[in-house]
Amino acid sequence: MKPAAGLTLGLAALCLVGLLGVNRPAGLGDVVDVRHWSYADYTRVVIELTRPASSEVKHLPANRGAGRPERLFVDLPEIWVGRRYASTIPVGDGLLRGVRLGQNTLRKTRVVLDLDRYARHQLLVLRAPHRVVIDVYASRPPLGSGGDPLDPRLPLEVRGVHTVVLDPGHGGRDPGAIGSGGLREKRVTLDLARRLKPRLEEKGFRVVLTRDRDRALSLEERTAIAAGSGGDVFVSIHANAARRRSARGIETYYLDTSNERQSLRVAARENGVTPGQFDLLDKTLVRLRLEENSAYSALLAQLVQQSTVSGARRRHRGVDNLGVKKGPFYVLFLSSMPSVLLEVGFLTNRDEARRLRNPRYLDDLADGIAQAVSLYRERVDTRVARSEP
Numbered sequence: 001m002k003p004a005a006g007l008t009l010g011l012a013a014l015c016l017v018g019l020l021g022v023n024r025p026a027g028l029g030d031v032v033d034v035r036h037w038s039y040a041d042y043t044r045v046v047i048e049l050t051r052p053a054s055s056e057v058k059h060l061p062a063n064r065g066a067g068r069p070e071r072l073f074v075d076l077p078e079i080w081v082g083r084r085y086a087s088t089i090p091v092g093d094g095l096l097r098g099v100r101l102g103q104n105t106l107r108k109t110r111v112v113l114d115l116d117r118y119a120r121h122q123l124l125v126l127r128a129p130h131r132v133v134i135d136v137y138a139s140r141p142p143l144g145s146g147g148d149p150l151d152p153r154l155p156l157e158v159r160g161v162h163t164v165v166l167d168p169g170h171g172g173r174d175p176g177a178i179g180s181g182g183l184r185e186k187r188v189t190l191d192l193a194r195r196l197k198p199r200l201e202e203k204g205f206r207v208v209l210t211r212d213r214d215r216a217l218s219l220e221e222r223t224a225i226a227a228g229s230g231g232d233v234f235v236s237i238h239a240n241a242a243r244r245r246s247a248r249g250i251e252t253y254y255l256d257t258s259n260e261r262q263s264l265r266v267a268a269r270e271n272g273v274t275p276g277q278f279d280l281l282d283k284t285l286v287r288l289r290l291e292e293n294s295a296y297s298a299l300l301a302q303l304v305q306q307s308t309v310s311g312a313r314r315r316h317r318g319v320d321n322l323g324v325k326k327g328p329f330y331v332l333f334l335s336s337m338p339s340v341l342l343e344v345g346f347l348t349n350r351d352e353a354r355r356l357r358n359p360r361y362l363d364d365l366a367d368g369i370a371q372a373v374s375l376y377r378e379r380v381d382t383r384v385a386r387s388e389p
């Protein structure tokens with residue numbers, strides 16, 4: 001349909017009004033919120049929007065003459081911010097000085113990050129709700145001074161495994177999968193995490209839960225809690241769903257850009273997007289993240305899978321081992337430590353839903369997962385010992 005001439009004229013008039021700072025063009029999205037989190041070697045900035053805005057990050061060197069620091073900027077087309085963030089949002093964590101947002105053109109918001117230190121960045125666009133996530137990394141402080149073995153900035157080989165972050169999937173207004181008899185995934189994941197915590201503590205781990213009650217939590221909040229707690233291992237707990245009621249079994253995922261159809265379907269569900277919306281992960285960035293933690297995540301996934309299945313089989317027959325798989329899970333991508341996502345069974349399968357309501361079965365699963373994390377610590381410690389002179 002061709003736009004009527006009157007409408008075009010009307011829009012032009014509206015733009016003119018906008019240029020004078022009086023009004024905004026129709027049809028633009030808004031900035032809902034700007035949040036940030038600071039860690040030892042990176043700062044995360046999240047901009048929540050009412051509509052998607054694809055974008056790229058551009059880097060500007062410092063301009064001493066103009067008194068401007070090194071900067072990153074991101075343009076958000078079709079987003080209106082007006083003068084809402086006219087003054088800088090101060091961060092001041094030694095890495096990021098602050099965040100500024102302004103109306104760059106009538107139909108474009110510009111986000112500027114003023115930097116104190118900078119090595120690289122990554123950008124991720126998330127949906128439901130729409131968010132632009134910018135992680136800014138600074139170079140790590142030099143190693144070699146001996147240092148505290150718990151220092152989260154040390155590489156894993158030196159640091160060992162002390163803190164386990166358990167991430168019970170979903171929560172609050174997000175029930176996750178709803179299964180046979182109305183069993184909700186968010187309840188199963190929290191129940192299991194609560195049983196797992198004391199078992200890990202008994203083995204000498206420090207345990208952090210991303211949520212310990214029924215509340216909604218965004219993926220970046222979950223991973224921010226994990227990074228902020230100095231976690232060494234991240235275990236996201238979920239329960240599966242499938243249209244085919246006979247689908248059953250336990251499977252463990254670690255991050256990859258896998259295009260396997262079944263993995264994509266599970267990842268889409270856990271990411272809160274449809275499989276069609278899946279071109280959002282920047283493959284180069286995923287590769288970068290994979291290089292950092294992939295070997296450890298793969299080892300962890302292997303151990304978690306084997307040991308959870310063994311636990312489940314202790315008192316039950318017919319537990320299918322679906323094995324270790326790779327998938328593009330946002331929660332794993334956003335995590336900065338070796339991370340896995342465990343699917344403890346299909347809520348849509350009547351037998352498995354019945355089991356997942358059974359406290360003894362959950363205890364068996366918890367025993368299995370705790371055993372896996374303990375084995376993982378042993379394996380990492382062995383590597384640490386070998387790397388010592």
Ligand SMILES: [Zn+2]
Pocket residue numbers: 169170176177185237238239270
């Ligand atoms: Zn889930």
